[in-house]
Amino acid sequence: MNPRRRLSGGGRGDTVFKALLFLAASTIPALLIALVIELTRGARQAIDRFGAGFIFGSGWDPVAGTFGAWPAVFGTLLTSALALLLAVPLALGVAIYLTEFAPMRIRRPVATMIELLAAIPSVVYGLWGIFVMIPFLRTWVYPVLEARLGFLPFFAGPVYGPSVLSASLILTVMIIPFIMSVSREVLLAVPPGQREAALALGATRWEAVSTVIVPYAKSGILGAVILGLGRALGETMAVTMLIGNRHEIAASLFAPGYSMAAVIANEFADAAGGPLHESALIYLALILFGVTVIVNGAARLMIWRVARRGGAT
Amino acid sequence: MATSPVSAIRTERLTAAYGDLRAVYEVSLELAPNRVHALIGPSGCGKSTFLRTLNRLHEETPGAWVEGRVLILGEDVYAPGVSPMPLRRRVGMVFQKPTPFPFMSIAQNVAAGLVAEKGLSKADVADRVEESLRRAALWDEVKDRLDADARGLSGGQQQRLCIARTIAPRPTIVLLDEPTASLDPQGTQRIEELVFELKREFTIIIVTHNMQQAARVADTTSFFYMGAMVEHGETSQIFTAPVDSRTKDYVTGRFG
Amino acid sequence: MMDPRARRRAKSRVMVALMGVTVVVAMLPLILILASLVLRGAQSLSPEFFVNRPAPVGELGGGVAHAILGTLMIVGTAALVAVPVGIAAGLYASEYRGTRMAQLTRFVADVLNGTPSIVVGILAWTWVVAVQGHFSAAAGSFALGLLMLPMVMRTTEELIKLVPNELRESALALGYPRWRTTFVVLRTALPGIVTGTLLAVARVSGETAPLLFTALGSEYFSFDLDRPMAALPLVVFKYATGPYPEWHQLAWTASLVLILVVFLLGVAARLATRQRL
Numbered sequence: 001m002n003p004r005r006r007l008s009g010g011g012r013g014d015t016v017f018k019a020l021l022f023l024a025a026s027t028i029p030a031l032l033i034a035l036v037i038e039l040t041r042g043a044r045q046a047i048d049r050f051g052a053g054f055i056f057g058s059g060w061d062p063v064a065g066t067f068g069a070w071p072a073v074f075g076t077l078l079t080s081a082l083a084l085l086l087a088v089p090l091a092l093g094v095a096i097y098l099t100e101f102a103p104m105r106i107r108r109p110v111a112t113m114i115e116l117l118a119a120i121p122s123v124v125y126g127l128w129g130i131f132v133m134i135p136f137l138r139t140w141v142y143p144v145l146e147a148r149l150g151f152l153p154f155f156a157g158p159v160y161g162p163s164v165l166s167a168s169l170i171l172t173v174m175i176i177p178f179i180m181s182v183s184r185e186v187l188l189a190v191p192p193g194q195r196e197a198a199l200a201l202g203a204t205r206w207e208a209v210s211t212v213i214v215p216y217a218k219s220g221i222l223g224a225v226i227l228g229l230g231r232a233l234g235e236t237m238a239v240t241m242l243i244g245n246r247h248e249i250a251a252s253l254f255a256p257g258y259s260m261a262a263v264i265a266n267e268f269a270d271a272a273g274g275p276l277h278e279s280a281l282i283y284l285a286l287i288l289f290g291v292t293v294i295v296n297g298a299a300r301l302m303i304w305r306v307a308r309r310g311g312a313t
Numbered sequence: 314m315a316t317s318p319v320s321a322i323r324t325e326r327l328t329a330a331y332g333d334l335r336a337v338y339e340v341s342l343e344l345a346p347n348r349v350h351a352l353i354g355p356s357g358c359g360k361s362t363f364l365r366t367l368n369r370l371h372e373e374t375p376g377a378w379v380e381g382r383v384l385i386l387g388e389d390v391y392a393p394g395v396s397p398m399p400l401r402r403r404v405g406m407v408f409q410k411p412t413p414f415p416f417m418s419i420a421q422n423v424a425a426g427l428v429a430e431k432g433l434s435k436a437d438v439a440d441r442v443e444e445s446l447r448r449a450a451l452w453d454e455v456k457d458r459l460d461a462d463a464r465g466l467s468g469g470q471q472q473r474l475c476i477a478r479t480i481a482p483r484p485t486i487v488l489l490d491e492p493t494a495s496l497d498p499q500g501t502q503r504i505e506e507l508v509f510e511l512k513r514e515f516t517i518i519i520v521t522h523n524m525q526q527a528a529r530v531a532d533t534t535s536f537f538y539m540g541a542m543v544e545h546g547e548t549s550q551i552f553t554a555p556v557d558s559r560t561k562d563y564v565t566g567r568f569g
Numbered sequence: 570m571m572d573p574r575a576r577r578r579a580k581s582r583v584m585v586a587l588m589g590v591t592v593v594v595a596m597l598p599l600i601l602i603l604a605s606l607v608l609r610g611a612q613s614l615s616p617e618f619f620v621n622r623p624a625p626v627g628e629l630g631g632g633v634a635h636a637i638l639g640t641l642m643i644v645g646t647a648a649l650v651a652v653p654v655g656i657a658a659g660l661y662a663s664e665y666r667g668t669r670m671a672q673l674t675r676f677v678a679d680v681l682n683g684t685p686s687i688v689v690g691i692l693a694w695t696w697v698v699a700v701q702g703h704f705s706a707a708a709g710s711f712a713l714g715l716l717m718l719p720m721v722m723r724t725t726e727e728l729i730k731l732v733p734n735e736l737r738e739s740a741l742a743l744g745y746p747r748w749r750t751t752f753v754v755l756r757t758a759l760p761g762i763v764t765g766t767l768l769a770v771a772r773v774s775g776e777t778a779p780l781l782f783t784a785l786g787s788e789y790f791s792f793d794l795d796r797p798m799a800a801l802p803l804v805v806f807k808y809a810t811g812p813y814p815e816w817h818q819l820a821w822t823a824s825l826v827l828i829l830v831v832f833l834l835g836v837a838a839r840l841a842t843r844q845r846l
Contacts, residue, residue, distance in 0.1 A: 013746055013748055014746050014747040014748055017747065017748035017751070018661075018665070018747070020657065021657050021658070021660050021661035021664070021665075022661055022665075022670060024654050024655075024657030024658040024660075024661060025657070025658040025661035025662060025670055025671065025674045025722075026670065026674075027654060027658065027718065028658055028674045028677050028678050028681065028718065028719055028722060029670075029673055029674060029677045031677075031681060031715060031718065031719075032677050032680065032681060034692060035684070035688065035689070035692055038691075038692050038695045038696070039688070039691065039692070041695075042691070042695055089591070090591045090594060090595050091595070093587070093588040093590075093591030093592070093595075094588070094591050094592050094595050096588055097585070097588040097589055097591065097592055098592070101585050101588065101589070102589075102592075110592060110596070113596055113599055114595065114596070114599075116599060116832075117595075117596075117598070117599045119771065119772070119775075119831055119832070119835060120599075120602065120775075120828065120831075121774075121775025121776070121777070121802055121827060121828075121831065122775070122776075122777065122778075123775070123777045123802045123805045123806050123809075123824075124602070124606070124775070124805065124824045124827065124828060125602070126806070126809065127805055127809045127820055127821065127824050128601075128602045128605055128606075130809060130810075131605075131609075131809075131817065131821075132601065132602075132605050173598045176595050177595075180595070204577050204578050204580070204581035205581050205585065206580060206581035206582075206584040206585060207577065207581065210584075227683065230683045231683070233685070234683075234684065234685025234686075234687070234688075235685075236685060236686070236687045236777075236778040237777045237778055237802075237806065241806075241809065241810060261685055261687050261778070264687055264691070265687060265778055265781055268691070268694075268781065268782045269704075269781055269782040269785060282691060285687070285688050285691045288685060288687075288688060289684065289685070289688045292683060292684055292685060292688075293680055293684065295683075296679070296680050296683035296684075297680055299683075300676070300679050300680070368742060370738060370741060370742060373738070373741055375667055398744045398745070398746060399744065400744075401741065401742055401743065401744035402743070402744035405742065405743075406738075406739075406742035408735050408738060408739060408742075409735070410733070410735050412733075412735045412736050412738075412739040414736070414739075414740075414753055414756070414757070415756065415757045416756055416757070416759070417756075425740075425743060426743040426744065428745075428749070429744060429745075475739070478743070479742070479743075482743070482744070
């Protein structure tokens with residue numbers, strides 16, 4: 001009588017094959033580890049010199065050797081937050097409309113067009129931003145805002161074309177397709193029974209969406225939004241081209257500013273301040289990397305949770 | 314150590330499970346060569362799991378394990394050190410849904426099982442392909458388009474192609490897991506006729522949830538219920554004079 | 570005064586209309602951008618644009634042939650390494666699904682896919698440029714390859730999972746060893762994998778940031794991977810932010826070419842899936 005045994009299927013060729021595939025798969029976690037190690041190593045000089053105070057210091061002077069990241073950090077957070085504020089209602093509106101209300105015929109074409117938006121390279125957004133969007137806003141929109149709302153510090157003059165507001169607006173356009181497509185997937189995963197039950201109980205189409213479907217998909221949508229945030233935080237080229245590139249914080253949105261990615265993009269190839277300058281830039285990259293990993297990790301967990309729940313019904 | 318040469322397959326107290334879930338419990342069965350043996354029973358009774366222990370496909374599912382002995386032509390196929398791959402060349406299997414390999418022609422599909430056979434020239438392979446397609450009653454329909462993609466065939470033709478592919482390596486035993494479940498009545502009939510022909514060369518074990526099919530094609534029938542093999546005997550006896558009351562309830566349509 | 574029922578229905582109609590408006594607002598930039606690209610970019614679009622190097626500063630004419638070649642070389646080299654490794658990694662993650670390495674790889678790939686490309690560029694700079702002491706196209710390829718790797722891996726994994734289990738079992742039932750079975754499955758999923766790979770190549774072709782301090786860009790036509798090399802996105806960036814109006818015009822045209830390349834790759838990607846019977 002043979003006892004219970006774990007059985008293996010393979011021959012020698014299989015072990016080699018599995019080993020090769022394993023090796024290939026291991027490059028991915030290895031890449032993450034490499035990023036952590038090399039970024040930390042490169043930033044070591046700046047970390048030793050400035051410590052955690054780097055994040056909150058102002059004053060970025062490559063010549064003098066003082067590096068404070070706060071304007072760049074603040075600029076990153078501000079532009080991303082503004083972009084999110086504007087993009088989320090639009091992206092959600094489109095996602096809900098496409099999954100719930102749009103006539104069947106236009107769903108695929110519109111979804112494809114939004115995907116096309118996602119395929120446009122960042123640098124092309126930047127180009128369009130400089131030569132089309134900013135002149136337009138500078139002529140028709142900003143003066144109006146300054147005139148009407150100039151009493152608020154956020155809209156006080158002087159009004160610049162390349163500014164925090166301009167960068168935030170282009171960022172909005174760029175993250176809408178992203179938030180929209182992930183939200184759409186989440187909404188499509190909601191069991192149709194939910195909607196039918198709500199409608200059967202007499203809810204209007206809007207009520208069915210707002211009181212049943214969206215709450216059901218709540219954490220998935222939140223995950224999509226956070227993924228959008230992650231995208232906005234790391235966006236480089238378009239922001240560099242529109243934000244004005246000034247290591248300063250002003251109260252007004254019309255003033256130029258900076259973002260972490262933009263600083264690196266502008267200064268890294270030619271770090272005039274020598275090894276310390278380079279190290280400070282890598283320190284910035286390390287912070288940027290850490291923030292996006294945390295944000296993306298959290299978002300993935302949330303989306304994964306909804307996927308599990310939706311499938312279990 | 315030879316056991317009775319009369320049986321093609323013999324299991325001794327075979328238990329097969331997935332983790333904690335025992336699907337087949339202590340089944341001892343002896344099946345004679347060159348006969349058609351049907352395994353019947355309600356859904357979830359373990360007949361498919363039992364079938365899959367015979368070519369050691371069961372263990373490809375993570376967490377699956379077996380206990381007991383399975384003797385194919387006298388050899389214990391679960392003995393330590395025995396590789397499942399040569400076994401599977403001697404015990405072929407056809408599945409419920411036809412599975413032609415995509416992007417391969419009809420001829421390439423039929424020859425797919427021959428890759429491991431050494432010493433076959435291209436001519437030998439071509440002969441084998443023709444021989445298998447003839448045996449599977451498909452040759453006349455495809456002889457002019459052997460290079461066409463296999464997925465261009467109808468469902469019934471694809472299933473006969475899978476049968477041809479399975480018998481090309483000249484196995485001793487052929488396992489059929491609900492082979493006509495996804496076919497129309499004409500396709501089903503052709504496969505059943507085929508089974509009758511094939512038993513001259515092969516030992517056939519067929520799992521079916523269609524009792525009439527078992528009555529039509531099988532020499533012996535085994536009734537499975539809740540993981541146990543309840544009754545086994547000549548098909549005529551199982552259907553006209555079942556001994557166990559559960560068998561009787563099943564074959565008279567009381568349940569399942 | 571409307572009764573509450575009618576009021577709710579009116580509200581519903583308003584909200585639906587409002588959401589329809591968001592679609593229009595969201596699509597507006599796309600239309601505007603594409604229109605600008607075509608209108609402004611087409612002005613300088615001529616055969617010589619594809620064939621010439623840039624003209625000296627201040628002169629009209631010139632082209633981006635060096636950048637087109639550069640993009641092809643840098644992206645091509647990156648794909649040559651990243652695609653096979655990515656496919657192999659994806660195969661591991663789907664064939665050995667339950668293992669810890671598979672789950673880890675899947676999660677990390679998703680995280681990496683969200684990492685800013687400029688950060689990956691710094692890794693390439695550290696390992697290639699800093700070590701060699703000079704900028705090079707190879708460093709740029711390395712950066713782009715690292716970006717492509719998790720993309721290709723996830724695509725492959727998702728597509729292999731879609732192959733029906735009966736197909737795998739049929740191969741196993743013929744006595745195939747694990748590796749041969751995997752090849753049958755891979756062959757089945759190949760159209761989709763090609764699509765995903767082409768889409769990854771398209772995305773990576775438009776990347777600028779990681780190239781800024783690896784391939785650096787160049788004015789010259791070159792096949793030398795060990796020296797700096799031009800690339801279309803770099804050209805767009807340099808010309809768009811430069812002081813000369815002629816450069817700005819070139820930036821538009823170069824952008825148009827870049828978009829065409831990206832979109833063509835996307836079309837090719839969809840065609841690959843259409844090929845299946």
